[in-house]
Amino acid sequence: MNNISKFDTAPIFVVGSGPAGLAAAHRLQREGHRALVLEALGRPGGMIRTCREAGYLMEEGATILPSSYKPMLDIVKEIGITGRLVPAGAIVGFCREGKIHDLRSNRLFLDAVRSNLISGLSKLAMTRLGIDNARIRPHLNYEDLSETADFDTMTPKQYCEKHWGLSGEVYEYVIDSTVRGVLGTRGDKISLAELFFMINNILGSRLYAFINGFSEYVEAVAAPLDVRLNAKVQEIIETADGVRVTWVDHAGAAHVEDGAGAIVTVRGDWLPDLLPGYMDADCELFLRNLQYTKCVVMNTGLVKKPAGIAASVVQVPRLVDEGLMAFTCEHNKAPGRAPAGKGLIALMSMTEWAQTLIEEDDDSVRRKFLIAAEKVIPGISDDVDYTKISRWHNIVVYSHPGLYRQLGEFLKRRPRNTRIQLGGAFFSSTNLCSATAGGERAVRDLLPVIRGEVATRAHRPRQNQSSIRS
Numbered sequence: 001m002n003n004i005s006k007f008d009t010a011p012i013f014v015v016g017s018g019p020a021g022l023a024a025a026h027r028l029q030r031e032g033h034r035a036l037v038l039e040a041l042g043r044p045g046g047m048i049r050t051c052r053e054a055g056y057l058m059e060e061g062a063t064i065l066p067s068s069y070k071p072m073l074d075i076v077k078e079i080g081i082t083g084r085l086v087p088a089g090a091i092v093g094f095c096r097e098g099k100i101h102d103l104r105s106n107r108l109f110l111d112a113v114r115s116n117l118i119s120g121l122s123k124l125a126m127t128r129l130g131i132d133n134a135r136i137r138p139h140l141n142y143e144d145l146s147e148t149a150d151f152d153t154m155t156p157k158q159y160c161e162k163h164w165g166l167s168g169e170v171y172e173y174v175i176d177s178t179v180r181g182v183l184g185t186r187g188d189k190i191s192l193a194e195l196f197f198m199i200n201n202i203l204g205s206r207l208y209a210f211i212n213g214f215s216e217y218v219e220a221v222a223a224p225l226d227v228r229l230n231a232k233v234q235e236i237i238e239t240a241d242g243v244r245v246t247w248v249d250h251a252g253a254a255h256v257e258d259g260a261g262a263i264v265t266v267r268g269d270w271l272p273d274l275l276p277g278y279m280d281a282d283c284e285l286f287l288r289n290l291q292y293t294k295c296v297v298m299n300t301g302l303v304k305k306p307a308g309i310a311a312s313v314v315q316v317p318r319l320v321d322e323g324l325m326a327f328t329c330e331h332n333k334a335p336g337r338a339p340a341g342k343g344l345i346a347l348m349s350m351t352e353w354a355q356t357l358i359e360e361d362d363d364s365v366r367r368k369f370l371i372a373a374e375k376v377i378p379g380i381s382d383d384v385d386y387t388k389i390s391r392w393h394n395i396v397v398y399s400h401p402g403l404y405r406q407l408g409e410f411l412k413r414r415p416r417n418t419r420i421q422l423g424g425a426f427f428s429s430t431n432l433c434s435a436t437a438g439g440e441r442a443v444r445d446l447l448p449v450i451r452g453e454v455a456t457r458a459h460r461p462r463q464n465q466s467s468i469r470s
Contacts, residue, residue: 011036011226012450013245013262014439015233015274018046019072019432020265020423022221024439026075028263029225031447036259037222038231038247044222047395047432050213051299053388055339058299059346060390062214062432063328064088064313066205067106069433071142071440072217081210081220088207089312089332095320095376096173102311106206109199118169125165126174129199136196142437145428146408148193154401156195157188173317178203181315181326183396184295184351191399197429207312209334236262236275236420243419261419261450263442265435267292267394268426279415286410290426292394293351295325296358298369301386305331305343306377316376323353324372342385347373351395358391365389396430417454421446 014025017039025035043049047061065072065085076082092108093100094117103111113123132151139147156175160166166175175195176187182198183190210216230250237244243262247255264271269292272284279287312333316324330337330344338344347369349357357365366389370381397403407427414422423442425435448454 009034010242010258010260012446013038013236013243013257013259014265014423015236015245015262016040016046016265016424017044017222017227018265018435019048020425020435020439020442021046021263022218022225022439023071023075023436024263024265024423024443025225025227026079026221027440027443028447030078031443033260033447033450035225037225037227038233038245039227039229040232042229042250044227044229045215045218046435047392048214048218049390050215051388052213054301054386055342056299056301056344056386056388057213057330057337058344058388059214059328059330060297060299060388061392063209063330063346064333065208065210065214065217065432066202067208068201068205069431069436071436072433075221075436076217079220081216084211084216084220085208086211086334088209088334089310089329090207091311091313091332093309093311093314094173094177095314095316100309100311100314100376105313106204108203112174117173122165122168122170125163126170128163128166133196133199136193137200140193140197140200142201142428142434143441144407144411145193145197145404146411148191148196149405149408151196152191152193152401152404154192155188155190156192157186159192159195160187172319177315177317180317180350181313184293184325184348184354185398186318186350186352189398189400191401191403193404194399194429201429201433202431207333211334211336233266233274236264236278238278238419261421261446263421263423263439263446265423265439265442268397268424271422271424275420278418278420280413283410283413286406287426291398293396293398294354294358295351295392295395296349296354296365297390297392298347298365299330299388299390300345300347300369300373300380300384301338302343302345302380302383303385304341304383305329306345306380306383309377314376321372321375323350323357323368324348324376325350327373327376343383345373345377345380354392358393362387362389397426399429416445417449419446419449 028035049060101117160171421442423439428434
């Protein structure tokens, strides 16, 4: 018979209401548990934010839902909003020497072979990529990329330099361009495992959009949940038979509440300060060393649609512009994004450019974005009707070579069978689906403890010399 305590009817706290927190709270509620979501911002959604201004429907964060994001699509079905999804524009554009080469999103690499984006010899060289992809594919998933440790030894650039025919145009116009367009950083900075994750779990998918923007998803998931906004959590500790959470509300009043458990979905580098005494020094060091990318997004309404661009997403290689990551043609993506006859594009910065751009005023950002955009869409500056600038201080984890090996060590040492579970996206490549899968995994790990199906193991942090290095 399961152990019964006063906490069986107490809430389970979910800290953060991004995709991970929403997924965790949704799953807890479906399992019959009371979830109390604490969100530091004045809105739920994390990196999902839709805005409608001046007749434009603008995505300030996440913009499309790939068909490969099955955990998210499962939730969409469960909450009954499948009918709110529409097929998004299926064309991805790759820039090269004044031309945009159109490839189908669900046939990306097949079309790359058929196109004249790269030469025949370069296409032949890409067979090496296919061979290695077959080797690593079984180790890739949205919940845990530590299984890729054997491949997590170099960057995509080093990989291309190592193999014949990959270091020239293949790297510049296919590999690095893809890394830039998906992650907003360079192919000489991330782990090779990240590239193969993108190839298998993001690229080559059908794309979907929500009729009224991605915030439809957030609103529908959050609607039946108890979400406290402007609730800044300061500390979470495990007690003898539950957890105690200290948080501050919008008026500055402190709250100390007990609950049955907690799922924490905030940035990984914030966890050691939120969870004092929860983990050993090695685990804390791994988390504190996590670094996140930045991005500035400028939604740009246009008096007319740019001529000759059929793609919904256009990747911008560094040889075209160093600072521009990519841009989306929202009017090609889905209906209702711009007033009749007008266009809407979202220009996005590389993280390296965002380091300085993010601190500049709107006029400076607008001017610099348009200078960069002119290299791909000549004359765009004359057609600007409206702009909205969004600044994001943390997007995805920098997956430097060796990160996923370190993740494996972290997973071996992290506390288990406790009433506090971690549900963030840093267990895998950072994206909406990894966040969703991370929140659901945390629920699976927590519920057996809450229900008394496994014995809670008292955790005593080990103060040995750190072995997880950056």
